[in-house]
Amino acid sequence: MSSDPLPTLRWGIIATGQISSWFVRDLALSRPDAKAKHIIQAIGSSSKEKGGAFVKQWIPNVSPPPTVYGSYEQVYAEPNVDITYIGTPHGFHKKNCLDAIEAGKHVLCEKAFALNAREAREVFAAAKRNGVFIMEALWTRFFPLVQTFQRLVHEEKAIGDVHRIFCDLGLDMDIASLGPESRLKNPALGAGTLLDICIYSLTWGLLTLDAKRGEQAESPKIVGVQTVSDSIDFATSILLLYPSGSQGILTSTAMFKTPEVFCRVEGNKGHITVEGVSASCPSAFTLYSKEAGNSEGKRYTVDKPGFGLYWEADAVAQDIAAGRTENAIMPWAETLRIMDTMDEVRRQGGARFPVD
The missing domain is CATH 3.30.360.10 (Dihydrodipicolinate Reductase; domain 2)
Structure with missing residues (x-):
């Protein structure tokens, strides 16, 4: 985190599908009323070629450009990434979240948070053990x-x-x-x-x-x-x-x-x-x-x-800057409900x- 009045968050993006394209475009917007600064630090894809094409298509003017990795694991291991955004299909959320948590990364995971409540409870338990922030990205x-x-x-x-x-x-x-x-x-x-x-x-x-x-x-x-x-x-x-x-x-x-x-x-x-x-x-x-x-x-x-995904991203940045591990608008118990x-x-x- 920087000494700037606005909290700064460095994002690692997991997956390069439609929702991830919406998210990075919103992070890259210049907004006079922004409540945080967002840096797109890394992109994780199934191949470097696919990740590079994603950057070229959706965020070609981001400077400096994000580092593109041909695996998700490299994003989790990237020391300059503060938080991972999980944009994979629902069936992969549990594994992606657990991998990011074990690497000590904060997590914003797309809805639905998991396939069932049992999986969600397992992920939250891991986040609690590791003391990291995690939230379901119910942007609405x-x-x-x-x-x-x-x-x-x-x-x-x-x-x-x-x-x-x-x-x-x-x-x-x-x-x-x-x-x-x-x-x-x-x-x-x-x-x-x-x-x-x-x-x-x-x-x-x-x-x-x-x-x-x-x-x-x-x-x-x-x-x-x-x-x-x-x-x-x-x-x-x-x-x-x-x-x-x-x-x-x-x-x-x-x-x-x-x-x-x-x-x-x-x-x-x-x-x-x-x-x-x-x-x-x-x-x-x-x-x-x-x-x-x-x-x-x-x-x-x-x-x-834009799309309106930056409001949840700003809230996450403010929570992490304040040392919180969950968000009051979308707390863990609400995801479980x-x-x-x-x-x-x-x-x-x-x-x-x-x-x-």
Whole structure:
């Protein structure tokens, strides 16, 4: 860490797929309101050629350029790397996290954090033993827009008591046409919609129906229904039933693209609609008050250059600079709550992974 007022974090990027390309492009952005300085120190890929092409395509103007390695192990061993960003498919997360932790590196691991809650607990136990920071990269929670939404719902009670939330994330993936080793089709990689996209619908449900996180949160009854073929789910519906009577109806599908308005929250004093390219990346929400006749809502937006992954990266840098090993917005217990919920949904719905 430097003596600069802003904490500086040197990143090692594990894997060169789409999500990693989004992440490095966001790290490389120049932002006047940045809360940290991010250095892309190293890229780990299956080959130096592939890693070099990744740098040339997505971050050609980063100076100095990152060191490109033809293996992940070399990134873990790189002394100038403070933290590893894990952008591999779900099925590799446990091994990648454990390898980085054993090398003494901090970790930001993409969602879903692991294939099941048992794997997640094993990773957190290793992080605790080694005293390193680790967090699931559920970037949506770090959007200022989402935090404004939570403040209005929970602190200001802008729509009163919440009765229901509907949230859907659907994509037209054409899974049937993919090869058996595709991350969307191979059960060993955590294929299916639940871990890939329904986790975002679930996240909106949890953020809306409970102001608390992790162990302090309520425990709703969980009902899970899945459309399953060859052990993977093509569609999932989760029903969260809270003791208060409030309900979350949270869904995903690989067969249809969700319209721009992906979420509706209903309260006794009004309702909110949330919109964006998907439930993972909201761009605006509109609050309608019954007192105003629900005719003209108040629209909330936040300026968002790039993809919006830098907000979670800034939070991680601040935590590490302060000596913290977990983040308050996405603590370990919250990841475990999500993994436990998804395990139960799969138990009821029928999707299975070989590690189960």
